[in-house]
Amino acid sequence: MSTSLRKGFTLLEILLFVAIVGIMGGAIVSLFIASSEVRVKGEARADVDQAGGFALDTIAHRVREALSVNATSSTLTLTMSDASIVVIDLHSGRIRETVDGTPSYLTPSIMQVTNLQFVLLAATTQNKRGVTVSFAITNVAQNELASLLEYSQEFRTTISGKEGSNPAFAPPSEVIIDDSVASDGFEARIQKTPIVVFTSDANGYVFYANTDGRCMYKKTANGGTSWGAEREVTAQTDCNGLAIWYDRWTPADTTGNSVHLLFADDSSDDLWYQRLDTTTDTLLAAEVNISGVSQGGSFTKDNGYSITKATGGALYAAIADDDDSFVLWCTSGCDAASGWSEMSVNPLEFEENDIKLVPLAGGSVMLLQWDFSANEIQSKVWNGTAWDGSWTTIGDAHDRFEYRNAWGATVMRTSGYVFLVWDDHVDASSGKFQTAFYNGIWNSRTDVVTSQHGYGVDIAIDENSGRVYVVRLKRDGNNVTKVLAVSSDDTMQTWTSDVQLNTQNLDYEAISLNMMSSYRIYAAAWDEDSEDLYGYTVADP
Numbered sequence: 425m426s427t428s429l430r431k432g433f434t435l436l437e438i439l440l441f442v443a444i445v446g447i448m449g450g451a452i453v454s455l456f457i458a459s460s461e462v463r464v465k466g467e468a469r470a471d472v473d474q475a476g477g478f479a480l481d482t483i484a485h486r487v488r489e490a491l492s493v494n495a496t497s498s499t500l501t502l503t504m505s506d507a508s509i510v511v512i513d514l515h516s517g518r519i520r521e522t523v524d525g526t527p528s529y530l531t532p533s534i535m536q537v538t539n540l541q542f543v544l545l546a547a548t549t550q551n552k553r554g555v556t557v558s559f560a561i562t563n564v565a566q567n568e569l570a571s572l573l574e575y576s577q578e579f580r581t582t583i584s585g586k587e588g589s590n591p592a593f594a595p596p597s598e599v600i601i602d603d604s605v606a607s608d609g610f611e612a613r614i615q616k617t618p619i620v621v622f623t624s625d626a627n628g629y630v631f632y633a634n635t636d637g638r639c640m641y642k643k644t645a646n647g648g649t650s651w652g653a654e655r656e657v658t659a660q661t662d663c664n665g666l667a668i669w670y671d672r673w674t675p676a677d678t679t680g681n682s683v684h685l686l687f688a689d690d691s692s693d694d695l696w697y698q699r700l701d702t703t704t705d706t707l708l709a710a711e712v713n714i715s716g717v718s719q720g721g722s723f724t725k726d727n728g729y730s731i732t733k734a735t736g737g738a739l740y741a742a743i744a745d746d747d748d749s750f751v752l753w754c755t756s757g758c759d760a761a762s763g764w765s766e767m768s769v770n771p772l773e774f775e776e777n778d779i780k781l782v783p784l785a786g787g788s789v790m791l792l793q794w795d796f797s798a799n800e801i802q803s804k805v806w807n808g809t810a811w812d813g814s815w816t817t818i819g820d821a822h823d824r825f826e827y828r829n830a831w832g833a834t835v836m837r838t839s840g841y842v843f844l845v846w847d848d849h850v851d852a853s854s855g856k857f858q859t860a861f862y863n864g865i866w867n868s869r870t871d872v873v874t875s876q877h878g879y880g881v882d883i884a885i886d887e888n889s890g891r892v893y894v895v896r897l898k899r900d901g902n903n904v905t906k907v908l909a910v911s912s913d914d915t916m917q918t919w920t921s922d923v924q925l926n927t928q929n930l931d932y933e934a935i936s937l938n939m940m941s942s943y944r945i946y947a948a949a950w951d952e953d954s955e956d957l958y959g960y961t962v963a964d965p
Contacts, residue, residue: 439672455753472535473785476561477839479519479530479537483557486510486521489649495542498804514540519559534640536564586770590755592891592911592920594961598927601642604635604952606665606934614691614957615829616665620938621683622946623670623702625964629683630948631657631666635955636679639687641704643766646961657698658711662689663854665912667730673939674733674783675837680887686731686741687711688723693720695729695743695752700760702843713763720748728778728794736787740806744777744793771804771811778823780833785840790862792833796823801831801846803866808905818866822849832882834939836890839863841918844893845872845883853877857896859916860939872896880935880949887942888965892916895925896949896963897932905932909962925949925960939964 447510474895488501490510500512511522512530519530519537531537540559606614611779614632622628628648631641637665639657642648657666666687669679685698695715698873700710721727722745729743739758742751749772758764771791774777778794789806793815799822802815823830831846857872872894880897898906909925910919925947926932927935934950945963949957 444820453806458577466866472561474564475531475563476559479559479616480557480853481532481918482521483512486512487555493544493555495544497541500521500542500557505770514559515540526586527789535561537561541624543713544600544667551573575917592913592963593909593923594964596923596925596927597649597961598667598925599651599959601630601948601959602632602634602640602654603954603956606635614934615880616667617667617709617746617829617832617936618937618939619666620838620939620946620948621668621670621702622944623672625683625943627702628944628946629632629700629702630957630959631668631683631685632948632957633663637661639666641666641700644959648961649962650852651959654691655705657685657707657963658687660689660691660694660711662691664690664727667847669733669739670730670939671733673835673837674800675735675785675840676732677733682734684731684733684739686729688729688743689776690723693721693723695723697731697758697764703943705795708759712759712761712764714752714754714761715750716766719750719752720765721745721750722747722784727776730779730781732789734783734787734789735785736808740781740789742772742779742791744779746774746776749774757838769807769811771806778831779825780808780831782833782835782842782960784842790842790884794823794831794846799823799962801844803862816866818844818860819846819868820848821846822852827959829882829934829936830878832894833936834863834883836885837887838890843883843885843892845881847878847881850879851877851899857881857894861916866935870912872886872910872919882935882937882947883939884937884945884962885940886963887940889913891947891963893937893962894919895935897935899950901930903953904929905945907932907935907960909947911963925962926958930954930958932958941965 429667435871482702484504485908489858491505492503494501504509508524513520517536519716521528521530538560543556600638600952619631626647628644629641640654642651666685669684671677671682681703683700698711698713727745731741744874751767752764754763755768777796780792782790784790787808791804793802794800798918800816801821804812830850833844835842844860846858847855848858853963855878856874860866877899878896884893891911893911895909898908900906906924908922911926912919930951931953932949933952936948938946946959947962951959
């Protein structure tokens, strides 16, 4: 088993992380990367992407910290809080930064930059200033290999922000989403994540298994203040819970309107696909059995399964079981069973582990696994042609059978980075809520908390600011749990103090966040005793 998680960083990586801090603290981001080459080698493309991303992140950091921002089409001039003057322009094919007359370069000499342009934005209601930056970059030393990458990104300074004692969080408010969700002994049906989607500030959806075994969803049209009537996803009464993926969680997808739904049943042991069109709030006429005669398994509520959409548009669905584990994919015609097939190489063992699928850049997909027998969080990457030959160990993780949602993952769409959180000792006082992020390799970050008795946890990203949110469940006594939220604006290097979301003393045993949103970060928590599903606005950017 290979291991590439590391705690040390090179100087370039440290500078990169410092730059990322700026964009996460105050960026309104709209990043697209377009290749002008027909097919390039991944390594050469990654070099160009790293250089361009570093330049963007450094500019973002500067703009965020500036007291004033001025720009012509070719020159950005910033007045900093220490009265220094920073000028950013193009010089001999490189992006140059001049601080009080001393020049340095944000791009290396082997990279050629063209068409560097700045557009100054108007003042906003929060008295902020901002700028749009765009340029193209290629590697002149690898002309036959490297792509020409084009960047465009918008930044805003953070001279003033939202008022309040903790502007990162919304005022605490707890509402009942549904009062008949899962049931005692069937916690795993509501412990699949994610189950929450917000398509606008007002419109959101929550997907779950009801007490009678049917999978349902509800919609809010007022930002989660109240929720509408139950709507049936399937009439089957042995639905083991829903795993979902929203089109616009996939990097570069700005037009998709579907929520892709995956569930397993425990009578025929099949894997089913359904799709919700959020423009019309309509489902397919019937769910689609995407597992065929070649797929077996003996599925129960405890099986882990996941679905995602790659940047190229293909859908991937996976399930892990002691009798059969498999990954299915579909490149077209996914509303019919004929569109789905099993991948020729199976990356999974025949073990009932928990799994998650997330998209990476260039059509690649990451498979995350909580290996219960090895007590590890692991990953494999599908690069469009093959899976990694072995699992990469991210960190130690000791599970507890009753609490299968003690980890969460999300993707930063602008960078393609994967962010991860997990409880390394579930339902034990020695538990640490650990974090890591992936940018080609896994990098450990600061623990959210140590030596705490907890279990459920999930993670989300505010796409406006890049702020990372983590919501966790902390045992606070017999049958009493706190729902606690923290956030980080520096790539999980530091965390805010806890904000308690719940207002009642209940036994919450499941938690889920919408993975990312530029509108609203929302949590759903399930109380075992009442079988109620509660909702909380964590942040309203």
